[in-house]
Amino acid sequence: xxxxxxxxxxxxxxxxxxxxxxxxxxxxxxxxxxxxxxxxxxxxxxxxxxxxxxxxxxxxxxxxxxxxxxxxxxxxxxxxxxxxxxxxxxxxxxxxxxxxxxxxxxxxxxxxxx
Amino acid sequence: xxxxxxxxxxxxxxxxxxxxxxxxxxxxxxxxxxxxxxxxxxxxxxxxxxxxxxxxxxxxxxxxxxxxxxxxxxxxxxxxxxxxxxxxxxxxxxxxxxxxxxxxxxxxxxxxxxxx
Numbered sequence: 001x002x003x004x005x006x007x008x009x010x011x012x013x014x015x016x017x018x019x020x021x022x023x024x025x026x027x028x029x030x031x032x033x034x035x036x037x038x039x040x041x042x043x044x045x046x047x048x049x050x051x052x053x054x055x056x057x058x059x060x061x062x063x064x065x066x067x068x069x070x071x072x073x074x075x076x077x078x079x080x081x082x083x084x085x086x087x088x089x090x091x092x093x094x095x096x097x098x099x100x101x102x103x104x105x106x107x108x109x110x111x112x113x114x
Numbered sequence: 115x116x117x118x119x120x121x122x123x124x125x126x127x128x129x130x131x132x133x134x135x136x137x138x139x140x141x142x143x144x145x146x147x148x149x150x151x152x153x154x155x156x157x158x159x160x161x162x163x164x165x166x167x168x169x170x171x172x173x174x175x176x177x178x179x180x181x182x183x184x185x186x187x188x189x190x191x192x193x194x195x196x197x198x199x200x201x202x203x204x205x206x207x208x209x210x211x212x213x214x215x216x217x218x219x220x221x222x223x224x225x226x227x228x229x230x
Contacts (some may be wrong), residue, residue: 004157033217042118042204042220043158056217090157096216103218105150105158 001029004093004106011054012112013081021076022110025093031055033068033103035090043090048094049074078111086113116141120221122218128229131136135193135224137179137205140186147188148218149179152202161203164188175199200228 005024010068013019020069026030031050035043049068063079072093078085088110121136139145146165150158162173169181179190188205202225206218 045217107157
């Protein structure tokens with residue numbers, strides 16, 4: 001049973017550019033959440049997708065957007081990249097109807113903005 | 115609003131010694147609490163979770179945590195540290211379906227160093 005997968009593993013972009021990160025959830029999961037983890041910090045919630053809609057959003061600007069596909073996979077898009085967007089981006093999947101709402105995390109995508 | 119405080123950004127223990135990593139939370143509803151471990155250049159792995167059943171929760175790799183409502187704490191312990199336990203540990207709180215808030219709020223993490 002494959003866990004949560006993310007691509008690419010590493011990415012280097014220049015300020016002002018746009019980036020797309022991808023996530024495939026664990027088999028049987030229908031909800032995808034995205035987190036940003038800056039160096040030396042805990043993960044910060046960006047947003048969550050369920051039934052192809054953004055259901056909840058953290059304190060991130062509109063430059064951060066996402067999408068969920070019918071197969072439950074998801075993309076995170078960041079426009080007009082800033083140096084401060086350099087971080088590890090984590091995708092987490094879960095099954096929404098489960099009371100505990102336990103999330104399973106992928107290995108992350110390391111984004112470096114120069 | 116939910117919040118998590120992890121006391122001690124760095125903790126060092128000798129191999130074989132007790133591991134104690136502290137986590138205090140704030141939540142307006144009965145919370146769900148989690149401990150995750152992160153090894154260098156990897157994602158987060160779930161160690162254990164509290165979901166309002168038993169207050170003493172046992173997890174993987176010999177770790178356990180006790181939910182203490184009166185102290186709003188969920189400290190992580192392991193009786194005997196192993197070199198392979200060296201990693202970053204994160205405590206997280208979620209209000210789950212109770213309030214419709216599904217996101218996790220993470221603490222800032224505790225880096226555990228195990229000395230030979």
